[in-house]
Amino acid sequence: MMTTVNGTPAKSAGHDLFEPQQATVVKREPLVPNLQLLTVHAPAVAAKIQPGQFVIVRADEHGERIPLTVADWDREAGLVSCVFMQVGTSTYKLGKLKPGQVLPTFVGPLGRALEIEQWGTVLCAGGCYGIGSIYPVARALKEKGNRVISFIEGRSKFLLYWLDRLTAVSDEVLIATRDGSLGEKEGYPNRVERMLAAGEQVDRVIALGCTFMMYQMSETTRPFEVKTIVSLNPIMIDGTGMCGACRVAVGGKTRFACVDGPDFDAHEVDWELLLARRKAYLGPETESAEK
Numbered sequence: 026m027m028t029t030v031n032g033t034p035a036k037s038a039g040h041d042l043f044e045p046q047q048a049t050v051v052k053r054e055p056l057v058p059n060l061q062l063l064t065v066h067a068p069a070v071a072a073k074i075q076p077g078q079f080v081i082v083r084a085d086e087h088g089e090r091i092p093l094t095v096a097d098w099d100r101e102a103g104l105v106s107c108v109f110m111q112v113g114t115s116t117y118k119l120g121k122l123k124p125g126q127v128l129p130t131f132v133g134p135l136g137r138a139l140e141i142e143q144w145g146t147v148l149c150a151g152g153c154y155g156i157g158s159i160y161p162v163a164r165a166l167k168e169k170g171n172r173v174i175s176f177i178e179g180r181s182k183f184l185l186y187w188l189d190r191l192t193a194v195s196d197e198v199l200i201a202t203r204d205g206s207l208g209e210k211e212g213y214p215n216r217v218e219r220m221l222a223a224g225e226q227v228d229r230v231i232a233l234g235c236t237f238m239m240y241q242m243s244e245t246t247r248p249f250e251v252k253t254i255v256s257l258n259p260i261m262i263d264g265t266g267m268c269g270a271c272r273v274a275v276g277g278k279t280r281f282a283c284v285d286g287p288d289f290d291a292h293e294v295d296w297e298l299l300l301a302r303r304k305a306y307l308g309p310e311t312e313s314a315e316k
């Protein structure tokens with residue numbers, strides 16, 4: 026059956042959702058300083074999105090394409106929500122969007138859905154925008170019958186959000202703040218290492234956040250051989266495996282995060298290469314935002 030997205034014809038199956046779709050902003054609001062929540066009416070995406078998948082968004086006709094992991098959705102209402110951090114010109118443009126504005130591009134669902142099975146106890150670690158992205162993952166794991174431990178970290182209490190949502194889908198919520206304003210001061214690597222060293226049962230770890238945070242989780246769980254999945258966030262352009270911008274090395278092979286991922290086994294990722302490639306764009310991004 027032919028469907029339409031805001032009047033744009035969309036094919037019924039397969040790669041139809043890779044075609045650019047317009048979508049209307051329903052809400053855009055700051056969650057904490059520098060992190061915003063964007064909720065968009067995009068029924069075709071909302072109908073199919075799964076935990077771990079992402080969308081590519083452009084704020085205006087001249088904007089670059091930004092990949093955003095989806096943080097929540099409402100299939101009935103046709104709504105999709107993403108949490109994003111304002112780091113460069115394009116994300117600042119996203120941060121100025123107003124309800125009713127039509128986005129020239131809102132493409133998805135992209136990437137592979139995260140594997141969700143009943144593994145036992147799963148630790149879901151989220152930092153920064155990853156706190157939002159880990160929420161649908163924790164929810165899906167809980168629905169599958171897992172014992173879910175959510176672990177969120179920030180510099181201070183005022184940088185954490187969605188504690189209520191995470192609490193509703195978790196058996197336990199661990200909180201760490203570097204200034205000790207909420208939860209414990211001990212953050213991801215030390216606390217997880219302590220848990221594993223004490224023999225606490227953790228069957229799988231899923232980490233979402235900045236590259237360095239995911240790298241730290243990977244190195245923490247590696248000696249304990251606990252399967253750890255990370256959602257990689259390299260630079261992306263087309264999001265469909267055509268441009269090669271998102272290439273990463275996993276298990277000694279070149280993989281494209283947009284179509285082969287974004288979720289990979291953390292212990293097989295070439296972190297040195299990934300961290301170096303991310304760093305290469307930091308200067309131009311900051312310069313562009315300042316201009």
Ligand code: FES
Binds near residue numbers: 260265272
């Ligand atoms: Fe172009 Fe992945 S973003 S190949």
